[in-house]
Amino acid sequence: MRRLGERFTLLGPGLAYLTALMVVPLVLVLSYSIFQRGRFGGLVHEPTGENFARLFDPLYLDVLVTSVKLAGVTTVLALLLGYPTAYAITKLPPKWKTVALIALVLPFWTNFLIRTYAWIVLLSPAGLVNDALTGWGLIDEPLQLLYRRPAIVAGLLYAYLPLMVLPLCAALERMDDELLEAAANLGARPARAFLSVTLPLSLPAVITGCVFVFVPSIGNFVVPELLGGGQTAMVGNLVRDQFLKARDWPFGATLALAVVAMLVVLLMLQAWSARRLQGGRDA
Amino acid sequence: MRRVPLWLTFVFLYVPIVVVVVMSFNAGDSPFNWSGFSLKWYGELAADEQIRTGLGNTLIVAAGSTALSTVLGTLLAVGLARHTRSKLLDAIATLPVILPDIVLAIGLLAFYALVQLTLGLYSVLLAHAVFGTAAVAAVVRTRLATTDPSLEEASRDLGANGFTTFWRITLPSLAPGVVAGALLAFTLSIDEFVIAFFTAGPQSPTLPIVIYSMVRFGVTPEINALATVLLAVTFTAILAVQRLTRLAGTR
Amino acid sequence: MTLLSISDVRRRFGDVTALDGVSLDIREGEFFALLGPSGCGKTTLLRILAGFETLDEGAVTLAGDDLTRVPAHQRPINLMFQSYALFPHLTVAGNIAYGLQRERRPKTEIKQRVDEVLERVGLTHAAKRRPQQLSGGQRQRVALARAIVKRPRLLLLDEPLSALDRKVRAEMQLWLKQLQHEVGITFVVVTHDQEEAMSMADRIAVLNQGAVEQVADPVTLYGSPATHFVADFIGANNFFPGTAVAGGLASTEFGSLPARPGAAVPGYPAILAVRPEQVSLSGGPLAGRVLDVSFYGGLSRITVSLSPASSAVSPSSAVPPSPAAPPSLTAPLSSATPPSSTAPLSSATPPSSTAPPPSATPPSSTAPLSPATPPSSTAPLSSATPPSSTAPPSLAASSLLNDKSEMSLSPGGTITVHQHGAPRVAPGDAVELGWAAEDAVLVEP
Numbered sequence: 001m002r003r004l005g006e007r008f009t010l011l012g013p014g015l016a017y018l019t020a021l022m023v024v025p026l027v028l029v030l031s032y033s034i035f036q037r038g039r040f041g042g043l044v045h046e047p048t049g050e051n052f053a054r055l056f057d058p059l060y061l062d063v064l065v066t067s068v069k070l071a072g073v074t075t076v077l078a079l080l081l082g083y084p085t086a087y088a089i090t091k092l093p094p095k096w097k098t099v100a101l102i103a104l105v106l107p108f109w110t111n112f113l114i115r116t117y118a119w120i121v122l123l124s125p126a127g128l129v130n131d132a133l134t135g136w137g138l139i140d141e142p143l144q145l146l147y148r149r150p151a152i153v154a155g156l157l158y159a160y161l162p163l164m165v166l167p168l169c170a171a172l173e174r175m176d177d178e179l180l181e182a183a184a185n186l187g188a189r190p191a192r193a194f195l196s197v198t199l200p201l202s203l204p205a206v207i208t209g210c211v212f213v214f215v216p217s218i219g220n221f222v223v224p225e226l227l228g229g230g231q232t233a234m235v236g237n238l239v240r241d242q243f244l245k246a247r248d249w250p251f252g253a254t255l256a257l258a259v260v261a262m263l264v265v266l267l268m269l270q271a272w273s274a275r276r277l278q279g280g281r282d283a
Numbered sequence: 284m285r286r287v288p289l290w291l292t293f294v295f296l297y298v299p300i301v302v303v304v305v306m307s308f309n310a311g312d313s314p315f316n317w318s319g320f321s322l323k324w325y326g327e328l329a330a331d332e333q334i335r336t337g338l339g340n341t342l343i344v345a346a347g348s349t350a351l352s353t354v355l356g357t358l359l360a361v362g363l364a365r366h367t368r369s370k371l372l373d374a375i376a377t378l379p380v381i382l383p384d385i386v387l388a389i390g391l392l393a394f395y396a397l398v399q400l401t402l403g404l405y406s407v408l409l410a411h412a413v414f415g416t417a418a419v420a421a422v423v424r425t426r427l428a429t430t431d432p433s434l435e436e437a438s439r440d441l442g443a444n445g446f447t448t449f450w451r452i453t454l455p456s457l458a459p460g461v462v463a464g465a466l467l468a469f470t471l472s473i474d475e476f477v478i479a480f481f482t483a484g485p486q487s488p489t490l491p492i493v494i495y496s497m498v499r500f501g502v503t504p505e506i507n508a509l510a511t512v513l514l515a516v517t518f519t520a521i522l523a524v525q526r527l528t529r530l531a532g533t534r
Numbered sequence: 535m536t537l538l539s540i541s542d543v544r545r546r547f548g549d550v551t552a553l554d555g556v557s558l559d560i561r562e563g564e565f566f567a568l569l570g571p572s573g574c575g576k577t578t579l580l581r582i583l584a585g586f587e588t589l590d591e592g593a594v595t596l597a598g599d600d601l602t603r604v605p606a607h608q609r610p611i612n613l614m615f616q617s618y619a620l621f622p623h624l625t626v627a628g629n630i631a632y633g634l635q636r637e638r639r640p641k642t643e644i645k646q647r648v649d650e651v652l653e654r655v656g657l658t659h660a661a662k663r664r665p666q667q668l669s670g671g672q673r674q675r676v677a678l679a680r681a682i683v684k685r686p687r688l689l690l691l692d693e694p695l696s697a698l699d700r701k702v703r704a705e706m707q708l709w710l711k712q713l714q715h716e717v718g719i720t721f722v723v724v725t726h727d728q729e730e731a732m733s734m735a736d737r738i739a740v741l742n743q744g745a746v747e748q749v750a751d752p753v754t755l756y757g758s759p760a761t762h763f764v765a766d767f768i769g770a771n772n773f774f775p776g777t778a779v780a781g782g783l784a785s786t787e788f789g790s791l792p793a794r795p796g797a798a799v800p801g802y803p804a805i806l807a808v809r810p811e812q813v814s815l816s817g818g819p820l821a822g823r824v825l826d827v828s829f830y831g832g833l834s835r836i837t838v839s840l841s842p843a844s845s846a847v848s849p850s851s852a853v854p855p856s857p858a859a860p861p862s863l864t865a866p867l868s869s870a871t872p873p874s875s876t877a878p879l880s881s882a883t884p885p886s887s888t889a890p891p892p893s894a895t896p897p898s899s900t901a902p903l904s905p906a907t908p909p910s911s912t913a914p915l916s917s918a919t920p921p922s923s924t925a926p927p928s929l930a931a932s933s934l935l936n937d938k939s940e941m942s943l944s945p946g947g948t949i950t951v952h953q954h955g956a957p958r959v960a961p962g963d964a965v966e967l968g969w970a971a972e973d974a975v976l977v978e979p
Contacts, residue, residue: 006445007366007367010358010359010362011358011359011363011367011372013355013359014358014362014376014416014420017412017413018413019375021394021410021413022375022379022387022413023375025387025391028390028397029386029389029393032393081291081292081295082292084287084288084289085292087285088286089289091285100289102521103293103296104296106517106518106521107296107297109474109521110300110513110518111474111476111494111517112474112491113494114506114510116498117303117494117506117510118300118302118303119299121299121302121303121306121315121502121507122298128298128302157295158295158296158299162296165292176619181586181606181613181615182613182615182620183621184606185584185585185606186612186632186636186680186684187608187636187684188636190607193607197623201621201622201623211381215383216383220385222476225499226499239385239389240385243392243481244481249389249393253393256383259385260382260383263381263382263383
């Protein structure tokens with residue numbers, strides 16, 4: 001009995017809090033998605049599938065597809081830059097490894113809006129990038145870099161790149177060097193050993209990194225607004241507008257659920273890849 | 284050759300920051316064209332009423348939510364580590380970390396509407412304590428994994444009750460983890476924009492909300508000055524935490 | 535025919551010399567063992583052979599070709615890792631096929647060879663499982679299959695049995711030896727476990743501090759160790775320091791002790807090594823008192839506290855006790871100062887206390903050493919001595935034999951005796967003990 005009381009004292013407050021302010025709100029979002037919007041922005045408690053049907057309205061479908069594309073490109077770029085970076089970090093001498101890891105997360109801990117602002121400064125017609133390009137004689141006229149899709153990708157990549165590198169670093173650090181020696185011993189050249197051993201073994205971390213980059217990217221509304229100039233809306237912008245402007249909460253909730261659905265699919269993929277390596281039942 | 288991507292990454296990460304910091308000392312009105320050194324934007328910043336209000340609000344929210352998160356998160360971590368094996372409870376405690384912020388934001392907005400809570404500063408504070416609790420719990424749990432549960436058993440064996448054991452044995456051994464978790468919750472709260480944007484009352488913007496509206500209305504070196512100050516504060520704090528945890532680790 | 539030739543290989547890591555001029559010739563088709571304690575350099579040598587480590591000096595050739603210039607992935611040498619290093623993301627069959635795929639063999643050939651080797655190691659049923667789903671013994675067989683399927687010229691095995699529990703070990707030991715016979719590949723086992731090396735290898739090289747102490751077959755290594763290190767490292771042994779003389783050892787404390795000369799040169803310091811099972815308790819030049827008796831099933835271990843020769847000699851002897859000798863007759867000889875082996879053998883030479891130099895002393899192992907000695911110390915050995923004096927240690931007794939705690943070089947007082955079956959003495963009994971000259975050997979200090 002004493003143990004039970006203790007358990008309640010320890011777990012009770014935190015779980016009650018998270019239930020009230022996270023689980024209940026999520027259930028609310030879920031329930032909103034099956035209700036209709038009332039005439040004055042209120043809620044009509046009649047179940048409907050209309051919100052989900054609207055997701056396939058070309059207008060919104062286009063936004064969803066664009067969002068997936070932009071977040072996808074960001075994720076791929078983060079992987080292409082992040083994997084070799086993580087690999088290089090794990091090969092550093094221990095002292096420099098710590099320095100590199102701190103240097104990697106430092107910008108991540110600075111205000112997200114400030115980091116996005118920095119890219120406005122960089123990409124403006126009078127900004128550093130255009131200055132450099134004209135200075136080197138590569139272009140005559142400043143390019144319109146800002147308020148284009150690549151600017152959004154740059155901003156998202158800048159915001160979330162460390163989230164790709166960190167899990168990869170952890171996985172590559174844990175990698176058993178003997179497996180690479182075994183590969184060499186069995187006749188694999190270093191490149192082949194990397195492709196056939198290191199890469200597949202780091203797959204769960206690759207997927208984790210992709211989840212960490214893709215999910216916040218697709219839900220982001222600040223970067224598309226500030227760097228995309230509001231011309232390219234992403235799902236995040238739609239959700240915000242449905243809640244704060246159009247007052248169509250049911251549809252906004254449905255859009256948010258689409259994001260959650262993508263998260264769930266990716267998490268399942270991650271769990272599957274990790275389980276595959278552990279071989280299911282452990283001996 | 285192998286380190287090329289490393290340098291690319293660091294150039295990519297630090298060039299924007301360096302540009303922002305350098306331009307904060309610009310004498311001209313543009314954050315793009317250098318026209319001499321000046322500290323005038325720092326003066327403007329200090330005199331900016333909006334920013335001061337935002338900063339004050341942010342500190343209140345961060346301090347309050349950190350206090351709440353630290354208590355809830357520490358208890359939760361000990362409870363999860365020592366008293367249950369439930370996967371569901373684990374999931375609830377880690378969900379705030381992986382959930383997209385906008386989903387939590389609209390959920391909380393809907394929840395506040397449902398319970399008819401007027402949006403203000405406390406609504407942000409309560410919202411921030413959600414991910415703060417999860418963050419503290421996560422950090423304390425990693426610390427718990429390295430402490431020896433037999434210490435607690437020894438304490439009970441010597442006649443201490445559950446409360447005394449927690450207060451005299453468990454908590455002191457967790458102290459570095461609790462401090463690190465609290466610092467993490469504080470930093471997350473200070474930087475948090477999306478949830479605050481949805482749950483703050485119109486009269487109580489936090490600093491990120493102020494920055495957001497400033498950036499939307501156009502770029503001025505005053506933002507650069509603000510960015511530089513924030514950068515300096517976070518960099519110092521992070522390096523201090525790093526030192527602290529290393530000291531705690533060696534002890 | 536020599537397959538692998540290692541000549542004068544040296545390797546340093548900073549201040550540590552891992553290999554200090556190692557030379558070895560390993561013959562085609564033999565089962566060779568590199569034996570030594572941790573830190574002796576055997577792992578470095580293995581890694582040099584596999585190509586994971588470079589050497590500072592020396593040469594390694596395989597069938598006459600310089601091996602040091604060949605990168606690891608092109609060497610016709612395969613390694614079974616101590617940790618097995620199985621790829622967790624591949625199935626058992628995938629792990630085994632890996633090396634053949636690197637050779638770009640046709641798919642049908644790969645499948646056929648994988649199936650063949652799976653059958654040989656008895657894991658056909660587990661082909662589609664992952665390494666994590668197998669037991670330790672099964673994993674080891676996969677690791678072995680993965681290495682032999684490549685048909686290497688040389689197979690290296692790094693501590694092959696260390697991760698297995700005792701029962702599986704015995705099986706694997708036998709099985710490995712059979713397998714080597716069947717596949718005809720040259721095996722080189724690296725191990726710190728003397729039992730593992732002794733039971734499997736045709737020849738063993740004992741390494742110590744980066745140098746080879748002795749290379750020999752197990753029987754020779756056990757019966758005729760060349761150095762004190764080898765005698766101490768392999769099996770249990772009793773040691774007596776002294777000076778080599780014709781027919782045995784002259785010890786300051788215990789007088790003349792019979793032994794084969796071994797590698798010792800008369801007149802020089804040497805150590806007499808005698809196996810516990812060679813010591814007979816039914817008479818001999820030494821006297822003592824039983825301290826402890828432990829029974830291990832088929833074997834009894836008896837610890838005897840030795841009395842110095844001067845005390846063993848009749849009390850009326852005019853010879854004064856040597857300064858190192860303890861006053862008490864029954865107390866263990868705890869004397870911490872080993873007597874100088876070049877000191878005159880005062881206590882050991884009954885006729886005169888002003889003895890001539892050691893080389894001039896003609897101690898005969900057949901001469902009566904003291905009144906207490908039976909007519910001849912080469913008299914038939916007691917039934918307690920096993921028939922074969924050079925038999926490798928049996929598995930049952932291995933825990934006993936590996937116990938090095940009793941072994942000390944000091945004249946310090948105790949000797950360990952093994953008797954077959956139940957003990958026939960009890961603590962406190964006064965005993966006389968000795969051994970035949972051919973059952974003890976002199977080794978280099």
